[in-house]
Amino acid sequence: MSGERMAGGTDAKRLRTSAQGLRRDTGSEQAPAQLTVVEVFGRLLGPRRNHLMGVLLLGVCGVALSVAGPVFLGKATDQVFAGMLSQRFPPGSTRREMLEELRANGDTTMLAIVNRVDVVPGQGIDFSRVTHYLVIALVLYAVAAVLLLLQGRLITTMAQRVVTELREQVEDKLAHLPLRYFDGRPRGEVISRVTNDIGAIAIGLELAQPVTAAMTVAGSLLMMFYISPLLTLVLVVTVPVLLLLSGRLARRSQVQAAERMTRTGLLFAHVEEQYTGHRTTWLFGRQDEDDASFVEHNDALYESSVGAVLISGMIRPLSMFVTSLNYVLIAVIGVLLVTSGGISLGGVQAFLQYSAQFNRPIGQIGEIIQRTQAGVASSRRVFDLLDEPEQPADPARPTRLETVCGHVEFRYVSFRYRPDTPVLENLSLTVHPGQTVAVVGPTGAGKTTLVNLLLRFYEPDSGRITLDGADIAGMNRAELRARIGMVLQDVWLFDGTIADNIAYGNPDAAFDEIVEAARAAHVDTFVRALPEGYHTVLGDDDVISAGEKQLITVARAFLARPAILVLDEATSAVDTRTEAHIQKAMHTLRAGRTSFVIAHRLSTIRDADLILVMESGRVVEQGDHETLMRTAGPYARMYAAQFGTPESGGAEEPYGDAAATAKG
Template sequence: MSSGGDEAKAAATRRPAPAMGPGRFMSGGPVEKSMNFKVSGKRLLGRLRPERPLIIGVLALATVSVALSVIGPKILGHATDLILGGVFGKLAGEHPGAFHLNSKQQQMLASVHFTPGKGIDFGAVGTVLGWVALIYLFAGLCGIVQARLANVAVQRAANRLRSDVEDKLARLPLSYYDKQPRGEVLSRVTNDIDNIAQTLQQTMSQIITSLLMVVGVLTMMFWISWILALIALVSIPASAVLAAKVGKRAQPQFVAQWKSTGKLNAHIEEMYTGHSLVKVFGRQQEAAEQFDAENEKLYQASFKAQFISGLIQPAMMFIGNLNYVIVAVVGGLRVASGALSIGDVQAFIQYSRQFSQPLTQVAAMANLVQSGVASAERVFELLDADEQSPDPAQPERPETVHGRVEFEHVAFRYDPEKPLIEDLSLLAEPGHTVAIVGPTGAGKTTLVNLLMRFYEPTGGRITLDGVDVAAMNREELRGNIGMVLQDTWLFGGSIADNIAYGSEGATREQVVAAAKAAHVDRFVRTLPDGYDTVIDDEGTGVSAGEKQLITIARAFLAEPSILVLDEATSSVDTRTEVLIQRAMAKLRAGRTAFVIAHRLSTIRDADTILVMENGAIVEQGDHASLLEQGGAYARLYQAQFAQAVAEVD
């Protein structure tokens, strides 16, 4: 349902236009506040805590895969030594007298084992290569299973996050939606959560593998040569300092990027829903200029974020290449001195590449991580928003709901500094129709919001059959109230489904009976598929008046104890309005009805008419008595009558 009425328009000066909120509310408490990148990052990782078994499996498989991958170069180095030893052995056998080595050459070949006259042992080389192939194959299989487990863990976490956000939206008070553009909320629920899932999916498994690879490769490097390993270690602090410096500058730009995305979505949603009005009032140019301005802000923020974070990878590649050159030079000197074999140096050079590659990969993922954490920050802000007060642990309820509603010295204000309703008291007896009239902003629809507990009074109380509504369960309270608002709301589905909304288990016969009572049946029969005609959430294919008739039929079918009509016939023609008024008279029979109306001709038969001004009831009585008083109601009535005469003239 959506909020409507005159004061909703008047309140535009003090708060944003109300956005449609969920119809079901739940209780719950706020969670830890998100503060910065570090806190939000830890909190995002905490969302994976329920997937510990899968994460452990990912870690185990990543460890096996990395261990096998780092063993490969060392074994390949042994194959190199076998080939080199065979070459020297063959040369020594074919030219024993000529194969004389000076001291430098003997020192260099000290680590190469060969037998004069014996050439390359291709069987041994083949065996080594076979083992390497099996090792790499098994490492690849472990990587595939690891990626699948990581994907399952991430998607489950994203699924829970979406569910938590959906539940949170149901627990938020209407005041939250009054202050937030719908496009901004939708952007957090869709774009930001999708970005979080994509970030986790692309980075979690890769980061784990990269970090394990650094540890494993470093271990093998120290095993081969601690001197070369120390040289390679110099790149770690340099890389860390570089990533921290650049990341610190990039993070605010990612935050700005997703804020701009939310604002742009809000503008697009607003312009799309009001597309016809934009065209009617010739505001296409202004709308396009505002879009261009917001789009430019998004472009600037996105460009800066991607450019700054994109500097990390080439800088890391430069550090890695520099490290590679130093290792190659020092390794060559170690081979020349006989301290290392050529195979060991070959393996070490491979390790140096493997060592710099994961560092570069982690740096390349920095922009993804920062973007994901920026989105997480926005989602956590929504999850941390103040919720409506929880329902009582032991809610009260009337023994039988008759529909006796009483406002006892009720006070309310949207803005703490601006009072709207002060010391309002009224009584609506069961079966009576109470009409509420008054100028725009007088507080008419606010009374309905207080009765439905969309807002809580700041003073006094409201009772239903003697029970304070604040002590009742919200869902049970609202289950006794049916609303037909000026702003109609339909959802994508058949006309029959829209009429049956809120009346679970209603039969087709009951739906048709309600449609006939609300005069919906007469135009539904003209549609090709009748009650099975599918309409979208904009009600495409039916007129504004027909949409309002469908919502009225929805109220007929629900058969509530209390009926709230907020300008319910504002979009229908005069003839249909007369028919609806007769149908409403039947619907109101035996029920308490609150009718908010601007057209006073529609509430002449009300049992009680309340005239509100500035949040207070200034007059009360029936139509005839109020006209006799010649007060505020008489002035409103005469003003409408004079306007009607002027239109006729």
Template sequence: MTATENKPAPRPQGGGPMGRGMPGIGMPVSKAKNFGTSARRLGGRMAPERVPLALVVVLGVASVALSVAGPKVLGEATDVIFDGVLGRLRGVPGAGIDFGALGTVLAWVLVLYVASSVFALLQGRLLNTVVQRIMFRLREDIEAKLHRLPLRYFDGQPRGELLSRVTNDLDNISTTMQQTLSQLLTSVLTVLGVLVMMLTISPLLALIAIAVIPASVVVTGVIGKRSQKQFIAQWKHTGALNAHIEEAFTGHQLVKVFGRQQESREQFRRRNDDLFGAALGAQFVSGLIMPAMMFLSNLSYVVVAVVGGLRITSGAMTLGEVQAFIQYSRQFTQPLTQVASMANLMQSGVASAERVFELLDAEEQQPDAADAEVAAERHGRVEFEDVSFSYRPEQPLIEHLSLVADPGQTVAIVGPTGAGKTTLVNLILRFYELDAGRITLDGVDITKLRREDLRSQIGMVLQDTWLFGGTIRDNIAYGRPDATEDEIIEAAKATFVDRFVRTLPEGYDTVIDEEGSNVSAGEKQLLTIARAFLARPSLLILDEATSSVDTRTEALVQHAMAALRTSRTSFVIAHRLSTIRDADLILVMEAGQIVEQGTHEELIKAEGAYHRLYSAQFAKADAE
């Protein structure tokens, strides 16, 4: 794209959804989808990783199977010790602990647990790789989605809220998947393996241990349902707080100039209090799961211990079997407790997933035409044919507008704030789609062109300058990365950038920070003009391009602009009428309509809207 300003256009004037300036704060978040739908959709993201996930399951089964076999084998060691001690107490000749048999049993226990740990490590490494690949693709999808969204979407979204979705929410999803998938798989396999072992040891005690499951499900379901709403509110308030912080720090100079620090702090306090209340409620409600599960687990443990002791005294079970069963009962309730405690994290992660999916489901801009045309010749002739446009259907802005800008003409657009001047050039760039009529560039309907081809013919310098972190050379060459050093310097000289760059210690290698704080506002504006000069497009759009330069520099830039506009169609939006007196055509807009058009002299003689604007700016100065 050759357009000099590659960032989103300024907030539209007049009929724009939010007006020019900072984005709104605290806009309500769309109602989230239900937990099941979002969880299934997040699970669908794992489909490309079916083979690695199957291997994760195999490793998990092997690890859990070896781990579950451990208590049963260890119970045999207990029986060896118990039988040896009991035989000696009874005076049986040669009785005692068989240390050979005991050593063999303990060696097998060691082998089982070491092998189980190795498989668990391999499973964890593979699972983490799978999760990171899933998140990699999700970030790619979000990045691609942001480029397909229309400017209208960004006009209606606070920046902090949008940033929260693509940073905080994505991080939360990643953390949730990493921590829950492994534990969930291990916990489910452990429950199944332990259940089998308990049934083989004592069906009666197994029934007692299993009785805790229905109670656990009920407790988890009741508490989890309540915590979901709390987590949705938590992430909503997180986005609102981020929006306020982003706005306050971006405009911190204005906050201080107008003495609004106290109001800003108060607004921060209110939003922070909202987040604190929502987060506290979410953590408290979901935190009730763990104590409730521990109570049920301990209750089950007491019953198993009492009944197991009675079974030993009756000779129905050995001490080793009861010991193994008690270990299994703890292993049985522990994964259930882990699953219940993970409900906290899962609720939070799915709430974040819902917010991300809302972004991915947002309505996209109209795709480029399948039979897109390519302009045979680039002269820069622009024609509006009965164009109508509005940001809101109930609030018309531009109605039945027709005009022609011939190649090489300079068309100036003037009018009061909110008249629709910036909207007019945004329509040429196809940042918004028309409600009616059409716009043609060199006789081709712009909707028949690919956006990339359309914007490659257009250079744009905005009132709000934009520079990225990089050298001065890189910033000038942004529109033409293949430009030679001589071409860059030529453009810099033509736009009077070279004179101040030469005074810098590093010259064209001077690194500009992302805010451009190490160059003045006027110098930043000159750099963006040099960028447009180097791109040499067939159509040039200047939106108050000289608003940040001093009077002397403005005069110099006007000469540079005259050279730049040669043989190019130029649309110049201006409030300072002195900058457009030599324009070939001046359009005076009011409420989305062209109320006057002509040259400077013709409009002054007409004594209409343009004459009133001109008089407001210069009558007092002329009198003095």
């Protein structure tokens, strides 16, 4: 089914976030190229510059208003403090008289404090002005909260849209990757990239917190410098040390995050493999070995996860210690400055609020780094997938055949899955319209490869394959495959009704046509016995047997009405009696069609017009059954060994020397 999903052109809009040099050898697990955080987010968010500008504008306005709040709270504090001090002096006296009295009494501390605030002797606390400042602060905080809420909503929407589009691009990419990519990787590892990694990217793209944090740090720093350069110097003197240590820890965390995502993919692949093959596991009593393998993968994921979390987690206690130290230093030095008149009490209060705003994002840097690095590591794995070379594009002006007669010719075709392992070497073959061609031979001889090349699941290294005289390399893949029906040994049915599965290759077929195809494939009898009949939903509950599932795939081929038919061990899962019925149905299905039959049961191909015997990628013998039996060559020996005829003598090796490393 991987090949079926690759139908269609390559002109769909895809997110071109591929990183240069991200190449992965088939079947190998290599670390993705080390893109920087800026490069990763630039590739993801670059196309949405307008949204980013909106996020930045809302963030700047919201942070500016929230940063202005402590100023008015400090003014309110100074007003209350000034009112309390004013009660120490008689009403009606002037400020000058009040200062002279303090100077005469030698109370320099109080004199310095009074000089920093607006004290009106005997007035008391002016609650109207206090209320005025508090209302302004409240309005500023309320508007800032609304703006930051809008910013968070905008960036969350943007992030989810980017991730949604990224899923679409990955799906589109998977549809255009060659079959070689899927053959060289566990399915679970690929699925992990589409699910786990993109999910981690979604979390990493929730940038409202780090963007707002950076703006808050900058705004708070400016206001603190305005209030007291000395206190600001005390605060920031320890920040470079914290940032240096955090940077080193972040780099180590990044490596651990990449390792964790890789281990997650491997564990996902193992679980998917064991779940789909649990019957085989039970049959061979391999539960203990599989459990041990799971524990190994799980422990490896545990180690990488613990390493990533511990390294990033070290940043938080470190920043908390620095924050607490700064708070104590500011409080002590702030009190000394108040008593010396260097700053007002409200100024110290505002400064402490700003220091809290400044230190809060610093304290959250561990969480921010952990989320960001996880997103970056996952982005690299997804970029690695998006950067995989696609199958060659269909021609801009493809060859189109209005009708297909079924004349197939292989001309000196050579192909290798691996550079050092030939599978087909200079294969030449001519199949006339309407002929049934059977392909037999040992495993690894190149039988299935021949069909894969015909369907353009793979491209030949050299030579040509023609259909009715037209080179299939010049045809549109979707149109080519639409003319070819295939019944595989490996049955594939999706979770849907039996009728839907039969109509998969011809979704516009009427129900009567579905039933007609089912009868021709001997499906109708057992389907009628089911409670829901053709509306029975197929899933993992095994309501039908493996042989019955294979019969449904035969009915699917009947209904598709292809011009060329490929049967790859299509009766391998049925009993002998059912096989006899299928052979009759196949004879009807093959009528007027060019058919390729790949078979190990030689009894199923005796009526073939042409039998090709393949060994090590070459056709070593060809002819009909009677002719090949008379020549007493490889086919005759295979037939004798399979059916125990006297020619075998019980000593002949039926399959010769198979190219075990090649695919067949």
